[in-house]
């Protein structure tokens with residue numbers, strides 16, 4: 618018979634993100650963040666390619682990223698409302714970890730599997746932060762998919778992409794529960 622980890626299962630059955638705009642200081646310091654990154658690095662990775670890396674964005678870097686986001690959104694011809702949105706996660710941010718997908722050349726592991734692994738790292742980091750008692754939220758935003766932003770804001774190489782920004786901080790209000798999927802509607806059971 619299995620030996621259940623009841624606390625871990627209960628966490629997974631009840632976990633939920635906290636909206637980034639509601640997160641405030643204090644945020645995890647270096648010593649508090651390293652175990653969360655370590656947990657995130659313990660993610661399934663076909664072929665041990667490590668097709669990801671982290672960039673920790675501290676409070677002092679947020680204004681610069683907001684300005685780069687604004688300038689790149691303007692270059693894309695976005696309306697004022699979208700420009701303000703591109704800025705907002707950095708204007709309001711206190712600590713975020715950019716999870717960077719780093720595609721590695723491989724004859725065996727297709728690019729899609731490396732992308733899935735980078736997404737799994739995002740969830741692992743989000744869950745580690747939530748399990749540690751922090752509020753956390755996985756954001757992208759259209760600007761994260763802009764090559765000029767990736768290069769100017771974070772110095773990414775052409776084969777690197779932003780899998781997500783994981784904002785981490787102190788929760789100030791409990792969000793309402795969001796609708797969750799009807800598992801019976803999305804699950805097929807194949808028995809022969």
Ligand SMILES: Cc1cc2nc3c(=O)[nH]c(=O)nc-3n(C[C@H](O)[C@H](O)[C@H](O)COP(=O)(O)O)c2cc1C
Pocket residue numbers: 632633634635636754755756757758759780781795
């Ligand atoms: C790849 C990815 C990108 C996301 N980007 C955003 C975003 O830019 N803005 C936003 O409001 N929510 C975004 N979300 C959704 C939030 O993370 C949302 O809070 C989350 O899905 C709530 O899920 P949870 O409560 O199960 O953790 C994104 C989710 C994923 C998976």
